[in-house]
Amino acid sequence: MVLSTIAEAVKYLFRRPYTRLVPAKTGPFKTDRMRGAHILDMSKCTGCSMCQQVCPANAIDMVEVPGQYPQNPRRRFPRIDLHRCTFCALCVEYCPFDALYMTSVTGFELYTRDKSTTLKSPVELSRGDYTLVTVKRDLYVTKEVKASG
Amino acid sequence: MAGRYMLYFGPQHPGAPGNVGFRLEMEGERVVRAELIPGFLHRGFEKMMENRKWENSYVLSYRFCVEDPDPFEVAYAEALDMVFKVDPPPKAKYFRMIQAEFSRIASHMFWTHFMLGSVGLRTPAYWALVAREEILKWFAWVTGHRIYHNFSVPGGIRSDVPQDFQSRTLDLTYRVEDLVKDVEKAVLGNRVFKRRTRGVGVIKGETALRLGATGPVVRGGGLAYDVRKLAPYERYDSVNFEVPVGEVGDAYDRALVRFREVHESLKIIRQAAMEVRPGGPYRVKIPLTAPPGRGYARVESARGEYTVHVTSVGGRSPYRVRFKSPSMPLLTTVLDYIIKNEEVTIADFPVVLASLDPCAPDIDR
Numbered sequence: 001m002v003l004s005t006i007a008e009a010v011k012y013l014f015r016r017p018y019t020r021l022v023p024a025k026t027g028p029f030k031t032d033r034m035r036g037a038h039i040l041d042m043s044k045c046t047g048c049s050m051c052q053q054v055c056p057a058n059a060i061d062m063v064e065v066p067g068q069y070p071q072n073p074r075r076r077f078p079r080i081d082l083h084r085c086t087f088c089a090l091c092v093e094y095c096p097f098d099a100l101y102m103t104s105v106t107g108f109e110l111y112t113r114d115k116s117t118t119l120k121s122p123v124e125l126s127r128g129d130y131t132l133v134t135v136k137r138d139l140y141v142t143k144e145v146k147a148s149g
Numbered sequence: 150m151a152g153r154y155m156l157y158f159g160p161q162h163p164g165a166p167g168n169v170g171f172r173l174e175m176e177g178e179r180v181v182r183a184e185l186i187p188g189f190l191h192r193g194f195e196k197m198m199e200n201r202k203w204e205n206s207y208v209l210s211y212r213f214c215v216e217d218p219d220p221f222e223v224a225y226a227e228a229l230d231m232v233f234k235v236d237p238p239p240k241a242k243y244f245r246m247i248q249a250e251f252s253r254i255a256s257h258m259f260w261t262h263f264m265l266g267s268v269g270l271r272t273p274a275y276w277a278l279v280a281r282e283e284i285l286k287w288f289a290w291v292t293g294h295r296i297y298h299n300f301s302v303p304g305g306i307r308s309d310v311p312q313d314f315q316s317r318t319l320d321l322t323y324r325v326e327d328l329v330k331d332v333e334k335a336v337l338g339n340r341v342f343k344r345r346t347r348g349v350g351v352i353k354g355e356t357a358l359r360l361g362a363t364g365p366v367v368r369g370g371g372l373a374y375d376v377r378k379l380a381p382y383e384r385y386d387s388v389n390f391e392v393p394v395g396e397v398g399d400a401y402d403r404a405l406v407r408f409r410e411v412h413e414s415l416k417i418i419r420q421a422a423m424e425v426r427p428g429g430p431y432r433v434k435i436p437l438t439a440p441p442g443r444g445y446a447r448v449e450s451a452r453g454e455y456t457v458h459v460t461s462v463g464g465r466s467p468y469r470v471r472f473k474s475p476s477m478p479l480l481t482t483v484l485d486y487i488i489k490n491e492e493v494t495i496a497d498f499p500v501v502l503a504s505l506d507p508c509a510p511d512i513d514r
Contacts (some may be wrong), residue, residue, distance in 0.1 A: 002339055002340050002341060003275065003341045004334055004335060004338040004339065005272070005335040005336075005338070008273065008331050009273075009335070009337040011331070012272075012331075018279050020280070027456050028285070028287060029295065031289045031290045031293065032290070032311075033291070033292065033293035033308075033311075034289065034293055034294075035288075035293040035294055043440065053202075054202070054205050055203055055205070056206070056208040056209060057208075058206040070415070071339055086208060086212075086297075087294065088205075088208045088299050089293070089299070090204070090205055090208065093307075094204070129317070134293070135293065139308045140307055140308050143204060
């Protein structure tokens with residue numbers, strides 16, 4: 001009977017609206033492991049290009065930055081195009097010096113009509129908000145390795 | 150209208166199942182022939198993966214099906230496990246099962262939305278999306294993203310599960326069950342839904358299997374063909390579940406099978422979640438270069454059997470990656486069979502399409 005649908009619908013009529021969540025609550029989709037925009041720690045990066053090598057979307061290229069960086073004599077740091085980035089966090093996982101982090105800044109916060117603003121230079125990447133950091137390398141590092149068979 | 154005429158249906162059509170078009174040959178209101186026009190979403194995934202390294206090619210392995218990406222991710226990870234000759238820890242295998250089953254439920258709920266949209270029953274369609282949304286939130290909590298999770302990697306799973314994993318996962322299964330029961334009651338008992346779907350798009354299981362189809366289309370036709378039972382992968386051999394089958398093989402039976410499958414999936418998740426605890430090994434690190442060899446995996450996705458074949462000649466990248474998707478036969482051979490054997494009108498055409506549940510990007514890749 002169609003009545004069964006109506007009976008269920010009446011039940012839902014008195015429930016709290018589900019979709020109200022999105023505009024009413026700030027960041028309703030944020031979680032502790034959200035993979036969003038990157039932060040680069042320029043005091044740790046040695047310019048080894050591992051992040052560039054492992055990026056599946058070719059969103060990272062290494063650029064030269066003026067200044068003195070004792071751990072990075074060639075002064076080469078990653079520049080990330082957030083429009084190409086798939087936010088897979090492989091760069092964070094494979095960085096041998098723990099210099100890249102990911103934050104919960106994602107989705108509409110990154111959306112822009114001007115694509116040039118999403119090409120983040122190393123200096124811009126290092127200015128990110130450290131309080132929003134969600135993903136660090138230690139989340140993905142395998143602590144116990146079983147022998148392969 | 151007298152005589153035959155051509156009608157273009159899709160890709161920009163609310164009744165089209167995603168970005169595919171059809172060239173329909175019509176006789177009055179009846180669809181006499183439907184020619185599929187694919188290719189709108191072709192991106193060359195198989196070729197792209199040959200140009201990626203082992204450690205980052207899996208990021209591409211599931212990005213062609215928004216509704217149900219996880220079985221594809223699990224299948225590719227399994228195929229690479231075979232190439233690298235590694236055996237992932239049991240916890241990783243159980244987690245992959247939970248991931249694939251949640252994805253199946255999310256996909257079936259998305260399908261409910263499309264199906265009810267094409268029969269004009271919009272209200273319960275949105276309740277189904279609430280169930281899907283709850284699952285996507287769980288995925289964001291465990292893996293970090295809602296749709297493309299990037300969590301089943303060659304050698305196991307990518308990171309350990311959160312501390313309260315078991316309690317939250319079990320809690321979610323009960324919440325989703327309540328929502329699914331509401332949708333089920335409102336849909337399957339509805340007279341309008343029955344009239345629109347009973348006797349529409351009839352195909353027997355054996356016929357569908359012969360035409361290359363798998364999944365709920367075959368099971369709706371009364372044939373219990375399920376890779377999870379016939380050739381168990383991961384740890385499906387250690388959990389109890391049933392394979393629901395229909396009788397007639399019409400659109401209603403396929404809907405019935407999908408709703409019953411959701412309950413079976415929840416049963417699997419509850420059993421598997423008991424085996425996944427925080428702490429302990431979860432991943433075997435794979436080397437940077439693979440030995441020469443082949444990897445092969447077949448999994449049961451929400452739409453049917455999905456196969457991956459990976460060839461390695463050694464080195465840093467796959468030599469060849471081949472996918473066999475479950476969606477292509479649905480819109481070609483199965484649809485042809487249905488149109489030839491019954492009177493499908495233009496009003497029933499979207500219902501037949503939605504009941505087959507093809508995934509358009511999966512056809513094109």
